[in-house]
Amino acid sequence: MATMWAQQLVRPREFVEVATTRPDADDLVDGEVLLRLRAGAICGSDLPVFNGLLTLKQRDEPGVENPPGSPMHEVVGEVIATRDPRHAVGDQVVGWGSRLNALSELTISLGDALNSFDPRLSPERAVMLQPLACVLHAVEQIPGVAGARAAVLGQGPMGLLFNHALRSAGARSVIGVDRLDRRDLGARMGADDVAHLHTSRWVGQLSDADRPEVVVEAIGHNVSTLDHALEAAERGGRIFYFGIPDDAYYPVNMQRLLRKNLSLMSGVTLQRRVMLEKASRYLAAHPDLVEAFVTHTFDVDQAQQGFELATAPTPQTAKITLKVAS
Template identity: 50%
Template sequence: MWAQRLVAPQRFAACETPAPSADALAPGQVLLDVAAGGVCGSDLPFFRGAAAPDTAGARAGFGDPGFPMHEVAGRVLASRHPEIAVGDDVVGWASGFDGIAELAVCAGDGLHRHRADVAPETAVLLQPLACVLYAVEQVRPLAGLSVAVIGQGPIGLLFSHVAKAAGAARVVGVDRVDRSDLGPAFGVDEVVHASSDAWALDLPAGERPEVVFEAIGHQSATLNHAVDAVGFGGEIFYFGVADETSYPFAMRSFLRKNLTLRSGVTLERRRVLAAADEYLVRHPSLARDYVTHVVPADDAQKAFDLAVAPAGGQAKIVLSMR
């Protein structure tokens, strides 16, 4: 089968590799004919050269065929999962992080059968949306609250959209990239084109948000910017992937402001993927606004080069495998 593989940091090349066998599936696994994949911010450190994902169960690592991609949509060719049938069009996690390939073996508990009238290049957005919906479930109800989202890349824009749909009175989106062209469509009331530390320092006491979602990750500074920004008694959800084992943390400010900090990975994946599917029915414009670039899989290099250089007008980048 065909696949793309990283032959050096930030350099893809096409390759041929043995196809996985349907006969070798373990209980609960499915064999997926991959039709589309989304480039996620958590894939980018590995694109830059990191050796292996910090994700339990991942089979692939740097240099392996199909690595690094975990957001996938496609058709089931074989299944040993009791609730997923051959021929189902599904979306979810390529649990091996090996989704830039013709075929992938996936854990069925991380897949959901989506509506047949949704193209895979659109359906793939249900995976990051499911992650955001699960995170928002973990915090206090947002109705009537002031919410800030640090980072307005693909994940941050989804947080903004979901917060507004949940009834947030005000949504502030903060990013070093000017998101004034995309922010309003995602429910952002105030688009802040600034670094998060400068924004936090300039906030008047009466304008501090009650809930902050940190949607950047991959470095330690912005978590402390969230502590600086949030109001007394507020709540922070740290969503961005932590690339380091330990982070320096503004503990004194956290204590004195009586704050709550939450984080965590997405559980109950099939349930929240179904919830994401329903959310898309209620908000059909999200499908038009979110995926801004669809790139052929044989040009994975272009897709990832775009993803590591965020720009105005750019949200989700999807690879089409068809």
């Protein structure tokens, strides 16, 4: 039986490299492609798995808690087999590793979740198009961004992209909030100011005149921070909860939602291939975004170090990517 390498979580916060069964063209169904990994990136939704959490998705699919290659879904790869006519063998593509196990030599993904990219971008830079596509899709769903005061709770990699995308969408002002000192990095990514505070303290100090009309909750993995977003918003404001929840149920202050005439939104990225194309155009229009956003790159066999940094970032840590040696 042919094998390939993969990184596998054997216990919380510990990767080991393993040899595992190698997929081939016969394993594909219509609409799928087989990719050889060239680069990947660490997403905030990967970190609960790294830390040992049994996620909601894993609870729904017992027996596949930590397969080889998990957790990673932000991927750049070379197509080596295809059952999607839009992708040919040899194509270099970016997007979603649909099975969430892309931290491996080969991975199977849906062709509809992949797109080509500018070949002038290195794979470890091009992989940022996937999170950028997610953020652009979210901003498109929020009404009335142009001319609005906006706040982004959380200045991790996704929050930083929201700074930039909201500014580009015409927000009158953007303030970031983070318990890390992200003032320098947040400003470089488009924020007018970044409050170096926990959201509970920030909202407690917020004056009525400074209340944002648009609030993005980009922290995730917390129940309380969604309530802080509702408390912060101006009357008639819009709140977008971004990211994958760790818990199926979040308590919502319905009295506050009702009396302030707020709109609460969320959702996954749809039309992924379309959004990847939009992300490519956006990045072409803002080429400086690449170097500002991708701050650390590790070889794929250093995934352990990359994930450890992602769980305990420094003030200057934004996106962490992984590359396969040529």
